[in-house]
Amino acid sequence: MPEQQDVQAPQPMDEWLLKLLACPACPQHYPLSYDAAKSVLVCHCGRYAFPVGSDGIPNLLVTDDKIINSDADPSKCPPPQGGN
Numbered sequence: 001m002p003e004q005q006d007v008q009a010p011q012p013m014d015e016w017l018l019k020l021l022a023c024p025a026c027p028q029h030y031p032l033s034y035d036a037a038k039s040v041l042v043c044h045c046g047r048y049a050f051p052v053g054s055d056g057i058p059n060l061l062v063t064d065d066k067i068i069n070s071d072a073d074p075s076k077c078p079p080p081q082g083g084n
């Protein structure tokens with residue numbers, strides 16, 4: 001039986017990919033959460049946000065423009081939920 005699948009635009013952010021990603025900026029490598037409204041991956045520490053392109057590829061280069069809250073200190077951030 002023939003299979004027909006509609007080719008659609010890639011998902012903005014795959015959940016499995018999201019689970020694999022960790023913040024490249026923090027020494028603790030906190031998990032990132034996806035903000036669909038802004039198309040950004042926000043670090044658990046709240047200091048960094050990484051834009052996700054229309055192709056679903058996140059820009060994880062650590063540059064100054066990724067800092068959304070310079071007051072947030074990753075070293076003082078409580079560990080994320082679900083961890084040990």
Ligand SMILES: [Zn+2]
Pocket residue numbers: 023024025026030043044045046047048074
């Ligand atoms: Zn971070």
